[in-house]
Amino acid sequence: MRFQGECFRAHDPNWAWSPLSGAGAALKGRRFNWPGLETLYLSRTFNTVFREVSGGFAHRLTPQVLCSYDVDCDDIADLRTDSDRAALGVDLSDLSCPWGNALIAGREPESWSVVRRLRAAGHAGILVPSFANGATADDQNLVLWRWGPNLPYKVVVYDPTRRLPRNPQSRT
Numbered sequence: 001m002r003f004q005g006e007c008f009r010a011h012d013p014n015w016a017w018s019p020l021s022g023a024g025a026a027l028k029g030r031r032f033n034w035p036g037l038e039t040l041y042l043s044r045t046f047n048t049v050f051r052e053v054s055g056g057f058a059h060r061l062t063p064q065v066l067c068s069y070d071v072d073c074d075d076i077a078d079l080r081t082d083s084d085r086a087a088l089g090v091d092l093s094d095l096s097c098p099w100g101n102a103l104i105a106g107r108e109p110e111s112w113s114v115v116r117r118l119r120a121a122g123h124a125g126i127l128v129p130s131f132a133n134g135a136t137a138d139d140q141n142l143v144l145w146r147w148g149p150n151l152p153y154k155v156v157v158y159d160p161t162r163r164l165p166r167n168p169q170s171r172t
Contacts, residue, residue, distance in 0.1 A: 003076045003127060006158075007042035007142050008049045010064035017165040019067045019157045020147070031099045031111050032126065032143045040144040040155065042069060043130070048139040051132040067157050067164075073144065074152035075124040080140060090114055096131050119145055124153050 015021060022038030033039035043049040046066075053064055078084045085092060099109035118126065124146040130139035147155040157164070 001076050001078050001127075002072070002074045003125075003142060004072045005044070007044060007069045007071050008046055008066065009040075009042050009069065010049045010053045010066045013063050013065050014168075016065040017167050017170065019065070019159075019164060020155060022144075022147075029103065029112075031095075031097075031109065031131070032115050032128075033145070034108070034112055034115075037115075037145065040125075040147050042071070042142045042144070042155075044140045044142065045138065048130050048132075048135070048141065051130060051135055051139055052141070054132075065164075067159070070154075070156045070158060071142065072151060072154045073124055073142075073147065075122055075146075076142070077118050077123045077126045079126050079128045088118070090118075095128060115145075 009019070011019065012024070015024060020040065022040045025033050025039040025041060026036055029035045029037070030039065030041070043052055049066065050061075054061055077088055079088065079090055079095060082092070094110040094114050097110040099111055102109040125142060125144035127140060127142050129135065129137070130141050132139065144153070144155065146153045149156065
């Protein structure tokens, strides 16, 4: 499917100069990427961003930079509903697996096998429900393995007043 819309991301202020980077996710791996695979994790709403950043738990948030992104990407696998997942042969349990526990135990999370298969089939990313604590059906994420400034995988950070730093040493 083609996804067109606005998405959001909250990230570490130390990376505010590189809001389109997937390098942080590539450091150790996450639910939908293994170490070395740069991945851009975006949320469909502000509420989802905050659930994801806090893990859905009620505690104080560390400082974050919240950015808005304009997205126009082809080849997205829609995994939000049972019928969408069934059409692609994906089990919800594989997506929602306790990936952190698997990594701690030295095992590969089940979600990574889904990612391998979908990437091999030509998908640039996935549209998935959020698995953060307290997430509802309205909480959804867009996870991208291919993105850039141009179609068919266009992602642009919204910064019309150029407030984001331009390099690691700058503040504006």
